[in-house]
Amino acid sequence: MTGARLKYFGWGREGETITPAEEEFAVARAREAFGVADFETLTPPALDAIALKPPRVAPPQALEAICTSDKFDRAQHTYGKSFLDYVRGLAGDYGNAPDVVAYPRDAADIASLLDWAGGIGAAAIPFGGGSSVVGGVEHRLDGRYKAAITIDLRNLNRVAEIDKTSRAARIEGGTYGPALEAQLKPHGLTLRHFPQSFEYSTLGGWIATRGGGHYASLYTHIDDFVESLTVVTPRGRIETRRLPGSGAGPSPDRLFIGSEGILGIITEAWMRLQDRPRFRAGGAVRFKDFFTAARALRAISQAGLYPANCRILDPNEARNTGAGDGSFAVMVLAFESADHDVGPWQKRALELCGDFGGAPEAAEGANATQDGAAGMWRNAFIRMPYAREKMVARGIIGDTFETAITWERFEQFHDTVKAATERAIRDVTGRPGSVSCRFTHVYPDGPAPYFTFNALGRHGALDEQWYAIKTAASDALIAAGGTITHHHAVGRDHRPWYDRQRPALFGDALRHAKKALDPKGVLNPGVLIDP
């Protein structure tokens, strides 16, 4: 299936979708949740039925070979994969299609594309896997820009060099998750960065958005795996040194990690790798409620045990993913190592769980993470992105938002944010919806709570309804001290809250830094800061 084209609407490649049984499971849940027998179901328009404006610019001769204004390519690069993107895709609204989609072959091509864009007053939008759920790849230009050129990095897809001694690899920025792991596997190495978007997101995208990955503790974000970066900016190339550690001024890498394409395009990175794990221990642990599970997880996190996985699901979340019946909270716990038996680690973590009444499920042992509640949750996690487009089509407003907060504020924070979201759902849709919570990552000083909400919306008003709920949730979490994003990024959609969260003078510093690297404001205008 990897030969097929990426869909212009929905997750993954053409022909890929959830099974009818999976779809029926999800729809049955929704019928029950909202007490309705049937949903008005829209069908995404065929490409023929979509109207695009004619492209406003054409590439110069030297760039013709890597540029296209083909309708499919333009439609396919119009949106990311957010709820709002799906709503507009369903409505056939492709008003923000880029004028040109470019597929550079290397860093030199990227430099030429940025020169061209700067020269004609166009914006350049970097595009990895296009999995942004925050408006990161949609240009939304105002009148200042003459056109939008999307730069798709898919041809920069190689693991270019492997250093087994230092356990690192030089990897091109456009490499998708599966291709990256497939190229490392023969060497016994792995990056082990598995965001939910793993199949359709790229190394460069993970770095640019500070993506969160496999490890629930210790190495939560891609940040710490970056050894060095090569970035092409409109003013030239930046290459940082390969250093295991340094104290020489503010870290150059850290300026680009999380810069979301506004400072430059990450063409390659030396990444710190892992040996493939051979020892595993883990399983699921039941707790009477979410806060009790959270307290146990705090104890584990502060004990310095560093489990690879230590997610907790509230009772609703456990039920929705098939990991529970709704009467208890679940902790999914896993230790892994390429070097040593992790039994002592797991034993101590379970003792700590026991201090809080946590009871391990029966299926412990080597395959515990594949079976039982842990396995159910894992499968749901991987299949989730394929299900979303099906639910939007039925008028169901389903979305997630994620944040982080210190432990001492967590319980009140959780209740406040949840209540604000539930209230907004009732106000906006006239009936209750569901709001559930899990932890995706955890730190000694606090968790990263991840909320999922579902509401029955109304076709034609889904965008406004979603925005009202999103606004209520975001206002609440920013007021209560959280971050507007723990690992989904800021993009254009989170700007109102990011602007409140970010110290104003840091915003100034970032704007000035951008001026130094991108004086014409070519790159990804509207993301993180105003152009």
Add this chain to the structure above:
Amino acid sequence: MTGARLKYFGWGREGETITPAEEEFAVARAREAFGVADFETLTPPALDAIALKPPRVAPPQALEAICTSDKFDRAQHTYGKSFLDYVRGLAGDYGNAPDVVAYPRDAADIASLLDWAGGIGAAAIPFGGGSSVVGGVEHRLDGRYKAAITIDLRNLNRVAEIDKTSRAARIEGGTYGPALEAQLKPHGLTLRHFPQSFEYSTLGGWIATRGGGHYASLYTHIDDFVESLTVVTPRGRIETRRLPGSGAGPSPDRLFIGSEGILGIITEAWMRLQDRPRFRAGGAVRFKDFFTAARALRAISQAGLYPANCRILDPNEARNTGAGDGSFAVMVLAFESADHDVGPWQKRALELCGDFGGAPEAAEGANATQDGAAGMWRNAFIRMPYAREKMVARGIIGDTFETAITWERFEQFHDTVKAATERAIRDVTGRPGSVSCRFTHVYPDGPAPYFTFNALGRHGALDEQWYAIKTAASDALIAAGGTITHHHAVGRDHRPWYDRQRPALFGDALRHAKKALDPKGVLNPGVLIDP
């Protein structure tokens, strides 16, 4: 002794020094090393014998209470504690004494001081413990500045708030190491950041310079312990959110961590803390040579065992600190935990050492880190700063430099840098000196080698001789791919090599960011970037 004044020459407070026995031990080593019976020994000039230029400015009335131009204060704030600082101090050269030393009581005072400095065209030099070994606190102004005002943060010395649940504390930037730990101790908490300068350096200084600390793996720098910062810039105050993790744009904290006082003054920080360790295991392990020890340490580091301590000393380094006789290399290994027995960790680490022929010393067990080679090394580490001023006075050029490099380049890197340094010592002094190496910190992708060199110099030429050796060593390590500093910072002394190491466009971005926060270039001119 904590009531006494900090020395204007040398390490620590007035009256504090090494014992005569310690001094004799060090001198005997030097006699033997250089084959000389006696050293021409200078005495640092008394304060009366030092001439300072009259101060060029006087504070406005509102700042008089927190400012002084007292001779002792000015002399005491002229230098850090580098070799070059001691040479000039011995020569009575205090030409760069600040005009005014200010002791602000709070952030508001700092804002007033920065306003004043900006208004009169003066430079402001932030001063924590004054332990910089890289020219971080000496102004070296050119004609563009009318005067130099040193801002000593010593009155911002409180642990202001403790959050036991999240295991974090809000701590003022001028808090010295011992005062910080003393205020945390009653709560059972500890920052566990113990640089060699611990007694006479401050939290703000550690953060501003990306100081390296206690942990030899995992949490090597202060960076990861910073939960949030408050920074006073010439344009106003920046306060970042307390967040255990975030993916919202480039980290604001990471711009200030390592900014060495050029962007703002860190007035307080929420710091992530540890419970006090109750379980320990460790000891010293002997290896036939340094590279074999390094390979064992690579295995431990890549195994994900995260020892708190895992320094290795080459045979010379072991001999010089009393941890060996010069015929073998030593690994100092320690695991610690507040939560659980670390026996399984230690056991596996020793197995890995065994794979490389590493033989544990006899004194294993709970107190192993206090006894034997490990204990000798630890004591030498703490006493070292007191010894340096005694050796400089005898015309001995003794200094250290530290770097980091990936594993696959390490062995050649080590030999190249060591040879270049040895050659420079012979060329410059006409006789061989010593160059030894240890690892202070270690990462899965490479070590942080720390070199110590000693040479017999000539009074009157010590500065030039040192500079020639330093230049040869630095040129070699930069050419071979290292960083000019792993945790000592850049300051003014490392600028020529930092400028080569840092991508030029990142330098531009940093200059622009400074312009946003410090438009008049008041703060610490010459450090990291040109004003």
